[in-house]
Amino acid sequence: xxxxxxxxxxxxxxxxxxxxxxxxxxxxxxxxxxxxxxxxxxxxxxxxxxxxxxxxxxxxxxxxxxxxxxxxxxxxxxxxxxxxxxxxxxxxxxxxxxxxxxxxxxxxxxxxxxxxxxxxxxxxxxxxxxxxxxxxxxxxxxxxxxxxxxxxxxxxxxxxxxxxxxxxxxxxxxxxxxxxxxxxxxxxxxxxxxxxxxxxxxxxxxxxxxxxxxxxxxxxxxxxxxxxxxxxxxxxxxxxxxxxxxxxxxxxxxxxxxxxxx
Ligand SMILES: Nc1ncnc2c1ncn2[C@@H]1O[C@H](COP(=O)(O)OP(=O)(O)OP(=O)(O)O)[C@@H](O)[C@H]1O
Numbered sequence: 001x002x003x004x005x006x007x008x009x010x011x012x013x014x015x016x017x018x019x020x021x022x023x024x025x026x027x028x029x030x031x032x033x034x035x036x037x038x039x040x041x042x043x044x045x046x047x048x049x050x051x052x053x054x055x056x057x058x059x060x061x062x063x064x065x066x067x068x069x070x071x072x073x074x075x076x077x078x079x080x081x082x083x084x085x086x087x088x089x090x091x092x093x094x095x096x097x098x099x100x101x102x103x104x105x106x107x108x109x110x111x112x113x114x115x116x117x118x119x120x121x122x123x124x125x126x127x128x129x130x131x132x133x134x135x136x137x138x139x140x141x142x143x144x145x146x147x148x149x150x151x152x153x154x155x156x157x158x159x160x161x162x163x164x165x166x167x168x169x170x171x172x173x174x175x176x177x178x179x180x181x182x183x184x185x186x187x188x189x190x191x192x193x194x195x196x197x198x199x200x201x202x203x204x205x206x207x208x209x210x211x212x213x214x215x216x217x218x219x220x221x222x223x224x225x226x227x228x229x230x231x232x233x234x235x236x237x238x239x240x241x242x243x244x245x246x247x248x249x250x251x252x253x254x255x256x257x258x259x260x261x262x
Contacts, residue, residue, distance in 0.1 A: 007033075008032060009032050009033060009069060009178055010032040010066070010178055011030075011067040012030040012054070012064065012065075013029050013064060014027050014028075014064040014065065015027070015028040015051065015054055015066075016064055017047075017050050017054065017062050018062045024047050024232050025051055025054070027064075028051060028229070030051065030227060032178065032208050032210060034208050035206075035208055036204050036208060036209070036224040037201070037204040037209045037210075037222050038208070038227065039210075039213065039222075039225070039226040040210060040211065040212045041212075041214075041216075041227075041228055042252065043230060043252055046229040046230050047231075048212045048229055052088070052212055054066070056081060056086060056088045057073070057086075068081075082176075085177035086176060086177070086180070087171040087172065087180070088179070089168060089179075089182055090167070090182055091182050091183045091186060093163055093164065093167045094167070097154065097156050098154070099154075100151065100153065100154060101147070101151050102151040102152060104155060104166060105138035105141050105169050106135050106173075107170065108141075108169075108172075109134045109137045109173040109174050137173055138169075138173055140173075141170070141172055142169050144169065144172070145166070145169040150162060160187050160188075161187075164187075168199070172203065178209075179203060179209045181212070184196055185213055185214075185215040186214075193215060193218055197221050220244065226243045228243055228248075228249050228252065236248050
């Protein structure tokens with residue numbers, strides 16, 4: 001199925017997630033168009049990570065529907081979503097510590113190969129040509145993110161900022177149509193965050209990016225559209241300027257009442 005520029009790539013409707021008695025998401029809607037950067041923000045515990053986990057197939061919602069390119073995803077398990085064109089990064093990076101940087105990134109290209117998921121790890125069901133192509137793609141992705149010189153190192157031997165670039169290269173190597181970035185600025189210095197902003201804007205020209213991030217300057221700089229969650233509900237949506245000017249958003253972040261009292 002093809003998607004025109006005016007159609008939504010991903011639609012989440014009425015997403016509710018309950019953990020026992022706690023409602024982490026309450027009837028949340030999210031629509032993502034092809035291309036551009038959507039920010040998902042909100043105070044601690046607002047439900048951002050839970051929504052990300054639903055979108056990337058890690059968590060099945062209690063109720064609600066997800067539509068990918070106009071139809072429900074045929075299989076919501078994470079590696080199937082990756083093959084359909086949805087990639088994500090993790091707060092904890094999730095790089096394989098005993099694999100080289102190059103192999104870590106080649107695993108991310110798996111959706112383009114004929115072998116099954118993780119066949120690069122097991123060596124089963126894959127042609128030598130596949131492997132060579134995957135490694136060439138992985139090297140090209142490392143070059144794109146400026147870390148090709150680390151290809152044969154183990155991730156744990158590299159500075160944190162470099163590991164973050166490797167994780168980005170892994171997410172992008174399969175040419176996803178939707179990239180979910182979970183707090184990409186966490187642990188980075190001011191200068192690194194400036195570089196990251198330029199990278200995210202560039203990525204948003206090739207694919208749709210959804211960004212969960214606490215670093216407000218970065219969010220306001222790179223996002224075309226922002227969705228604000230508080231206590232599991234969408235309390236505001238709009239452009240960065242619209243969201244910044246919304247008193248509901250200020251109240252959510254400051255935890256104040258209409259009178260300005262705590
Ligand atoms: N597996 C779980 N079991 C029980 N409660 C959970 C679980 N995961 C999240 N929660 C709760 O759901 C609510 C939303 O959490 P979530 O992590 O999605 O928020 P968040 O907006 O990502 O917060 P933060 O900015 O602090 O990462 C919180 O009250 C949290 O304690």
